[in-house]
Amino acid sequence: MVTRDDVARHAGVSVAVVSYVVNNKNNVREETRRKVLQAIEELGYNPNMAARSLKTKKTNQIGVLFNNLGNSFETGISLGLEQRARQHDQSLIFQTYVPSEEHKLKAIFTGRTDGLILMGQSLKPETIEHFSKFGIPLLSVMKPVHEHAYMGSIDIPWFAAMCELVEHLKSLGHRQIGFMANTVHDHYHHARFLLFRQAMEAAGLEFQQQSLLQSGGTLESAYERMSRRIQASPELPFTAIVCAGDLMAIGVLSACKDCGLSVPADLSIAGCEDILMTSHTTPTLTTIHYPRKEIGYKAVDAIMAQINGADAPADTGFGYELIVRHSTAKPKQ
Amino acid sequence: MVTRDDVARHAGVSVAVVSYVVNNKNNVREETRRKVLQAIEELGYNPNMAARSLKTKKTNQIGVLFNNLGNSFETGISLGLEQRARQHDQSLIFQTYVPSEEHKLKAIFTGRTDGLILMGQSLKPETIEHFSKFGIPLLSVMKPVHEHAYMGSIDIPWFAAMCELVEHLKSLGHRQIGFMANTVHDHYHHARFLLFRQAMEAAGLEFQQQSLLQSGGTLESAYERMSRRIQASPELPFTAIVCAGDLMAIGVLSACKDCGLSVPADLSIAGCEDILMTSHTTPTLTTIHYPRKEIGYKAVDAIMAQINGADAPADTGFGYELIVRHSTAKPKQ
DNA sequence: TTGTAAGCGTTATCAA
DNA sequence: TTGATAACGCTTACAA
Numbered sequence: 001m002v003t004r005d006d007v008a009r010h011a012g013v014s015v016a017v018v019s020y021v022v023n024n025k026n027n028v029r030e031e032t033r034r035k036v037l038q039a040i041e042e043l044g045y046n047p048n049m050a051a052r053s054l055k056t057k058k059t060n061q062i063g064v065l066f067n068n069l070g071n072s073f074e075t076g077i078s079l080g081l082e083q084r085a086r087q088h089d090q091s092l093i094f095q096t097y098v099p100s101e102e103h104k105l106k107a108i109f110t111g112r113t114d115g116l117i118l119m120g121q122s123l124k125p126e127t128i129e130h131f132s133k134f135g136i137p138l139l140s141v142m143k144p145v146h147e148h149a150y151m152g153s154i155d156i157p158w159f160a161a162m163c164e165l166v167e168h169l170k171s172l173g174h175r176q177i178g179f180m181a182n183t184v185h186d187h188y189h190h191a192r193f194l195l196f197r198q199a200m201e202a203a204g205l206e207f208q209q210q211s212l213l214q215s216g217g218t219l220e221s222a223y224e225r226m227s228r229r230i231q232a233s234p235e236l237p238f239t240a241i242v243c244a245g246d247l248m249a250i251g252v253l254s255a256c257k258d259c260g261l262s263v264p265a266d267l268s269i270a271g272c273e274d275i276l277m278t279s280h281t282t283p284t285l286t287t288i289h290y291p292r293k294e295i296g297y298k299a300v301d302a303i304m305a306q307i308n309g310a311d312a313p314a315d316t317g318f319g320y321e322l323i324v325r326h327s328t329a330k331p332k333q
Numbered sequence: 334m335v336t337r338d339d340v341a342r343h344a345g346v347s348v349a350v351v352s353y354v355v356n357n358k359n360n361v362r363e364e365t366r367r368k369v370l371q372a373i374e375e376l377g378y379n380p381n382m383a384a385r386s387l388k389t390k391k392t393n394q395i396g397v398l399f400n401n402l403g404n405s406f407e408t409g410i411s412l413g414l415e416q417r418a419r420q421h422d423q424s425l426i427f428q429t430y431v432p433s434e435e436h437k438l439k440a441i442f443t444g445r446t447d448g449l450i451l452m453g454q455s456l457k458p459e460t461i462e463h464f465s466k467f468g469i470p471l472l473s474v475m476k477p478v479h480e481h482a483y484m485g486s487i488d489i490p491w492f493a494a495m496c497e498l499v500e501h502l503k504s505l506g507h508r509q510i511g512f513m514a515n516t517v518h519d520h521y522h523h524a525r526f527l528l529f530r531q532a533m534e535a536a537g538l539e540f541q542q543q544s545l546l547q548s549g550g551t552l553e554s555a556y557e558r559m560s561r562r563i564q565a566s567p568e569l570p571f572t573a574i575v576c577a578g579d580l581m582a583i584g585v586l587s588a589c590k591d592c593g594l595s596v597p598a599d600l601s602i603a604g605c606e607d608i609l610m611t612s613h614t615t616p617t618l619t620t621i622h623y624p625r626k627e628i629g630y631k632a633v634d635a636i637m638a639q640i641n642g643a644d645a646p647a648d649t650g651f652g653y654e655l656i657v658r659h660s661t662a663k664p665k666q
Numbered sequence: 667t668t669g670t671a672a673g674c675g676t677t678a679t680c681a682a
Numbered sequence: 683t684t685g686a687t688a689a690c691g692c693t694t695a696c697a698a
Contacts, residue, residue, distance in 0.1 A: 001444075001467055003691055014669045019693060029667060044463060048444030050386035051691035054674050059383065061426070069415055070609075075408045082402055082429055091441060093394070093426045096415055108424060111381030111675085130377060134334055219609060254613050276403075276552060280587050282615035336675055347685045352677060362683060384675035387690050444691085669698075675690105682685075 002043045011039035022047055053111075062090050062303060063113040065097045065105075065121060067187065068217065073245060073273045073292070074119055077141055080296020081117065088304050090114075097121050099185055106130050115139065115303040120188030122146040137306035141299050143316070145186040145194075152312030154298055156320040158192055161288045162199035162242075164322045165270055168286075169240045170203055172330050174268065177205065178238035180225070180248050182217030189217060189244035192272060196242060211238050215248055222251030230259040239331035240268035246275045249285055253327065264329035274323055283326035291318055335376045344372035355380055386444075395423050395636060396446040398430045398438075398454060400520065401550065406578060406606045406625070407452055410474055413629020414450065421637050423447075430454050432518055439463050448472065448636040453521030455479040470639035474632050476649070478519040478527075485645030487631050489653040491525055494621045495532035497655045498603060501619075502573045503536055505663050507601065510538065511571035513558070513581050515550030522550060522577035525605060529575060544571050548581055555584030563592040572664035573601035579608045582618055586660065597662035607656055616659035624651055 004022075008015040013032060020028050021036040028036075039045070053059045062085060066074050078092070085092050093113060095105070102124060109116060113136060120142035128148050131138055138151040147153070169177055179196055181189035193212070200207040215225040222243065229236070243249035249271030256263050263269055263283060271278060274289035295318060302313050337355075341348040346369060353361050354369040361369075372378075386392045395418060399407050411425070418425050426446060428438070435457060442449060446469060453475035461481050464471055471484040480486070502510055512529055514522035526545070533540040548558040555576065562569070576582035582604030589596050596602055596616060604611060604620040611618035628651060635646050 001691095005691080015692085016669060016671095016694080017667085020668085023693080027667065032667080044466060046439050046443040046463075046467075048387070048691055050383050050392065050444050051674090052693080053383035054381070054387055054676085054691080055693045057674080069408055070405075070412045072403075072405055072408070075402055075405070078427075079403045082427065086429070086431075091426050091428065091445075093424050094411075094415065095424065096419070098419075106379050110379040111383050112424070130379075133377060134379075219613070250610075250613055277583075277610050277613075280552070280583055280610075280614065334675095338675080348676090349678085349685060349687095350683085353684085356677080360683060365683080381675050384690090385677075387675080387692085388677045390690080667698105670696085672693105672695090674692085677688105677690090679688080680686090682683105 001048075002045045004045070004047070006043055007036065007039045007045045010043055011036045059112055059114050060090050061093050061113050062300070063109045063116040064092050064094050065116065065118045066094060067097055067119055067121065069094070069096055071217070071245070071247060072275045072277070073247070073290070076275060076292040077119065077296045080293035081300055083293075084297045084300035088300060090300070090304070102127055109136065110134060114307045117141060117299055117303055118144070118151070120144050120191065122186040123148075123151075137303055137312065139299060139303045139306065139312065141295055142188045143191055144188070145191050150312065152302065152306070152314055154295055154302060154313060154315045154318070156290060156318045157316045158195045159198060161320045161322065162192070162196045163202055165242060165288060166196070166199045166203045166205065168322060168324060169268065169270070169328065170205065172268070172328065174240040174331055175205060176211065176238040177207070178211040178213060178236070178241035179207070179244070180213040180215055180222060180241060180252060181244035182215055184214070187217065192244045208237060213241075215251075217245060217248065219247040219251040222248035223255045226252045226255035227259060230255065230261060234261070236267065240270070240328065242270045242272075244272055246271035246273045246278050246285065246287055249287070250277060250281055253281055253285070264327050265332055268328040268331070270328055279325065286325045286328040287323050289321040289323050291320070294318065334381075335378045337378070337380070339376055340369065340372045340378050343376055344369045392445055392447050393423050394426050394446050395633070396442045396449040397425050397427050398449065398451045399427060400430055400452055400454065402427070402429055403551070404578070404580060405608045405610070406580070406623070409608065409625040410452065410629045413626035414633055416626075417630045417633035421633060423633070423637070435460055442469065443467055447640045450474060450632055450636055451477070451484070453477050453524065455519040456481075470636055470645065472632060472636045472639065472645065474628055475521045476524055477521070478524050483645065485635065485639070485647055487628055487635060487646060487648045487651070489623060489651045490649045491528045492531060494653045494655065495525070495529045496535055498575060498621060499529070499532045499536045499538065501655060501657060502601065502603070502661060503538065505601070505661065507573040507664055508538060509544065509571040510540070511544040511546060511569070511574035512540070512577070513546040513548055513555060513574060513585060514577035515548055517547075520550060525577045541570060546574075548584075550578060550581065552580040552584040555581035556588045559585045559588035560592055563588065563594060567594070569600065573603070573661065575603045575605075577605055579604035579606045579611050579618065579620055582620065582660075583610060583614055586614055586618070597660050598665055601661040601664070603661055612658065619658045619661040620656050622654040622656050624653070627651065
């Protein structure tokens with residue numbers, strides 16, 4: 001490995017000068033700079049990030065905590081994160097959140113990450129306090145079910161969005177509306193569910209606990225859950241169902257198809273997120289658009305600001321949009 | 334920040350002993366170990382990764398180079414990577430490959446990564462040699478168009494797979510078969526295209542250059558490209574089309590739908606990869622199954638072996654499978 | 667404008 | 683079984 005010492009020797013200057021050049025200090029004579037640059041070039045020198053981090057206490061790395069790397073909603077957010085991080089010269093280090101291994105996060109990220117971006121996870125207070133103590137800012141894309149003062153969040157106003165969706169279904173004539181979510185582990189689906197229920201109430205509709213279908217959050221588990229439900233009794237207690245995520249909505253749609261239920265005639269389906277595939281299913285899916293890339297940008301900007309001393313934001317001012325497509329219509333009878 | 338010195342002072346031992354305990358050396362008296370462990374607990378100590386890396390020259394990080402984080406094929410592979418990396422106590426650091434910024438990779442990964450996993454990119458020889466010089470192993474999931482001795486690869490036997498797909502279409506009665514790919518930047522689609530052309534030849538079918546449709550590799554760009562093609566002239570020079578990636582196949586399918594072409598009656602469509610959505614389109618898509626997760630596992634195992642001194646693998650022994658669904662059938666007339 | 671040297675938090679060698 | 687202490691490669695006062 002070629003180090004800064006090698007460059008200094010090769011260029012016939014001191015190690016400090018090499019640092020000055022590498023870090024673009026403006027106190028180096030032009031001729032010296034050229035000499036150093038040439039030595040760097042000839043030797044193929046690149047500064048060792050670990051050494052630099054140790055000294056500067058900046059890692060230029062941001063941790064990102066996924067729930068599921070296979071979920072295109074989450075990777076869609078990370079698309080925005082990655083683009084903006086690149087502009088800030090930050091690297092992203094991805095981890096999947098495994099509740100039973102939460103304690104490992106401290107070891108993984110300490111001294112390796114300047115900040116941590118979550119996707120709606122409700123970390124244990126103890127974990128949050130650890131990062132707080134080390135001055136590593138935490139920021140969640142999507143408001144977690146359990147909030148914490150140290151952790152800011154960026155999200156869309158889900159209550160307003162859910163109200164609009166419920167109103168849409170109500171105006172079509174639906175009174176009984178089901179919901180499918182992964183509410184275990186205080187998943188962000190859970191947060192959406194709570195707000196949906198409030199929206200139902202605000203619309204003067206009653207939500208029946210039996211109309212909450214639990215699934216693992218994936219397309220497959222939603223398919224499996226819905227198939228079971230239909231097979232148990234084709235008489236559903238609702239004429240429309242809202243899914244906390246689009247993947248689940250697609251799974252529900254497929255289950256209906258395979259079980260002989262016609263969408264939207266027999267059942268209206270709506271999702272959340274507006275992932276790409278929702279406009280390529282048959283029928284296309286009604287959903288709430290979540291501006292993934294923009295929120296990704298915003299998240300990186302915000303955490304960079306926090307790293308540089310700003311306060312944690314609590315921003316739910318982002319625009320959503322109710323996208324009405326062909327999976328929702330008047331109920332049959 | 335609480336350091337090893339703090340722990341040593343708190344426990345009344347020397348810093349060395351703390352290291353011994355943290356690294357599970359077996360030369361510490363049980364009582365001393367307990368004392369140290371307790372101090373660690375009380376202080377909330379976690380070793381600083383940067384310092385450790387500097388000393389040990391191991392970063393416990395593996396770089397992963399995406400072409401497109403929004404492509405569910407690539408994130409599907411990373412699902413396997415992440416799971417297996419976790420078992421090896423490695424963290425993954427994700428970057429999107431931007432050809433014009435290839436030179437930055439050296440700075441980003443040097444001294445920060447023990448190895449680098451690519452997704453079929455053809456890096457410049459100069460870049461590869463840099464990593465070679467620093468002893469950072471390179472491993473590609475998918476054989477790149479331009480290979481290099483220092484970089485191993487893991488892949489399925491695409492030629493055999495393409496032969497099987499072409500035979501399937503031929504047996505249905507197709508003679509003219511089109512192909513859609515993103516062949517710029519020596520993308521992995523390009524490699525698939527070259528093998529497809531050879532498979533056509535092996536099947537005694539002629540491939541016409543005009544039947545190669547270029548697209549950006551995304552669903553949207555494929556949709557756009559196919560729509561333009563149909564609008565230019567609904568008389569297509571082929572009765573079936575193979576897409577180098579499933580996302581493109583879905584885009585082509587949607588374009589046909591919107592332009593009034595019936596699939597598979599007017600046009601048969603096949604994809605590659607077997608991403609989740611291919612079994613949820615209407616009609617469902619014929620495709621080549623790529624064992625993403627298993628290859629992800631294998632890739633991490635292989636690069637760990639290389640980090641520990643093994644040779645670069647060149648493994649194309651992985652099983653693929655031709656999945657025949659409803660998007661391919663006999664041509665009309 | 668350049669050089670010297672202290673120190674970042676570790677690991678590891680060598681003595682004690 | 684433990685403790686000093688010298689690296690690791692870098693940044694940054696401070697001195698020259």
